[in-house]
Amino acid sequence: MNTNSFAFEAAFGTSRQLPPSDLPEVAFSGRSNVGKSSLLNCILHRKRLARISSVPGKTVTVNFFRGGGLRLVDLPGYGYAKRSDSERRRFAELMEGYFNSRRTIALVVQLIDLRHPPSKDDEQMLAFLREKQLPFVVVLTKSDKLNQGEYAAALARAEDYFRTSGAKRLIPFSCVTRTGREELLKEIETLV
Numbered sequence: 396m397n398t399n400s401f402a403f404e405a406a407f408g409t410s411r412q413l414p415p416s417d418l419p420e421v422a423f424s425g426r427s428n429v430g431k432s433s434l435l436n437c438i439l440h441r442k443r444l445a446r447i448s449s450v451p452g453k454t455v456t457v458n459f460f461r462g463g464g465l466r467l468v469d470l471p472g473y474g475y476a477k478r479s480d481s482e483r484r485r486f487a488e489l490m491e492g493y494f495n496s497r498r499t500i501a502l503v504v505q506l507i508d509l510r511h512p513p514s515k516d517d518e519q520m521l522a523f524l525r526e527k528q529l530p531f532v533v534v535l536t537k538s539d540k541l542n543q544g545e546y547a548a549a550l551a552r553a554e555d556y557f558r559t560s561g562a563k564r565l566i567p568f569s570c571v572t573r574t575g576r577e578e579l580l581k582e583i584e585t586l587v
Contacts, residue, residue, distance in 0.1 A: 401462030410492020425506030427472030509535035539569035
């Protein structure tokens with residue numbers, strides 16, 4: 396996959412604004428501050444293609460990046476406590492609208508922080524993906540923030556937890572060391 400061909404295409408704040416799906420899409424989903432935008436920049440070898448911030452919940456729209464005959468979709472993060480109820484409802488409507496709008500979703504990349512067990516929001520998202528029968532991989536982010544012993548223990552817990560999740564694959568990932576980058580790109584290429 397030629398990662399240099401990707402460019403920002405558009406951002407949408409409501410599901411009514413979403414255009415029809417005319418290319419295969421790879422959607423990136425996860426909690427706020429799990430590293431979706433950083434991961435996108437990492438796999439595309441870009442520093443600022445997807446906007447990142449140290450403040451959780453920066454992505455408030457569905458962001459489309461087009462290249463190589465497909466779209467990468469940066470979805471808003473869920474679970475951020477400092478949002479108003481109306482903003483949470485808008486995010487829920489936006490996410491449901493995205494997944495229910497007859498899109499050509501080739502793969503969902505579900506990001507979960509390796510340092511912590513899946514949250515209730517993560518579990519709900521995984522159940523939703525299984526219910527919709529969407530192909531998905533689980534990417535365990537921030538693996539570089541653990542020492543070797545912590546990493547081995549966290550990975551063993553994750554493997555045990557996700558054994559029956561329905562995920563096509565479990566990929567430990569680090570934007571710092573680029574661990575998991577090639578595996579994720581291969582997974583995307585295989586499905587698209």
